[in-house]
Amino acid sequence: MKVCIIGASGKLGQYMVQHALDRGYEVVGVCREHSVEKLDRFNGRITVIPGATDDREVIKRAVAECDGVLTVLVPRGVHGYSTGTAQAVLDYARPGARLVFSCGWHISRDGQDVYSRKLKAIVNVFGPLARLARFADLDDQVEACRRIFASNTRWTVVRGSDLEEGESQGLPVWSRHVGDPVLDSNVTRRVDFALFMVAAIENDELV
Incomplete structure (x- = not known):
C-alpha cells in the first residue's frame, strides 16, 4: 500500500505518517519547503516532496501511483488554499x-447537523475576522468540500472535534452528523484523529 500524506509536517500530519509506517505502508509526504526539517525523524523511511500543497505540479508528482491520499485541508490565507489543494488531489x-480529507465541523453536506450555539458563534465571529486579517478563510474549506462531495471519487471527509495532545485512547467513535450524542465529549486525542484518518483508507464503510 502506497499512501500520500499532504500536510505531513504539521502535528496531525506527523502522527499520520507514523501510523502509516506502523501499518507497513510506503509513505510520500508533502509539506512546505521551510517545514521539511520537521520530518527529519522519518529520514530514510519516507519520501518527502517539498512545496505548497495547492501547487498542482507538486500534488501531481506526489500522488502518482498512490493507493490512498490523506489530505489536511488548511484554510490558510484568502486565496483558495484549501480549494486548490482539494482540486489538485481530485484531478x-x-x-x-x-481520498481522505480532514476539515472543521462547520462543514455540512446534507444540512442534518446540529450545531451548538457556541460553535455557531465561534464560526460567525472568527470567520469574518480571520478573513479580514487575511489569516484564514473558512468559506474556502466549504468550497473545497463542495467539490469533493460532487466528485466521482472514493472520498471520505473527516470533520474534527477539538483536538488535544496525550497518549492514544484508541480509534475514536464517529457519527455521520454533528450533534449526535455519541460525540458529546467533543474532544479527541490528536494521535487518535490521525489514526482514524489512516484507518479510513481501508474502511469501505466510510466511502
Missing part, C-alpha cells in the same frame, strides 16, 4: 484511490 489521484 491527479489515480482512479479508484481512497
Whole structure:
C-alpha cells in the first residue's frame, strides 16, 4: 500500500505518517519547503516532496501511483488554499484511490447537523475576522468540500472535534452528523484523529 500524506509536517500530519509506517505502508509526504526539517525523524523511511500543497505540479508528482491520499485541508490565507489543494488531489489521484480529507465541523453536506450555539458563534465571529486579517478563510474549506462531495471519487471527509495532545485512547467513535450524542465529549486525542484518518483508507464503510 502506497499512501500520500499532504500536510505531513504539521502535528496531525506527523502522527499520520507514523501510523502509516506502523501499518507497513510506503509513505510520500508533502509539506512546505521551510517545514521539511520537521520530518527529519522519518529520514530514510519516507519520501518527502517539498512545496505548497495547492501547487498542482507538486500534488501531481506526489500522488502518482498512490493507493490512498490523506489530505489536511488548511484554510490558510484568502486565496483558495484549501480549494486548490482539494482540486489538485481530485484531478491527479489515480482512479479508484481512497481520498481522505480532514476539515472543521462547520462543514455540512446534507444540512442534518446540529450545531451548538457556541460553535455557531465561534464560526460567525472568527470567520469574518480571520478573513479580514487575511489569516484564514473558512468559506474556502466549504468550497473545497463542495467539490469533493460532487466528485466521482472514493472520498471520505473527516470533520474534527477539538483536538488535544496525550497518549492514544484508541480509534475514536464517529457519527455521520454533528450533534449526535455519541460525540458529546467533543474532544479527541490528536494521535487518535490521525489514526482514524489512516484507518479510513481501508474502511469501505466510510466511502
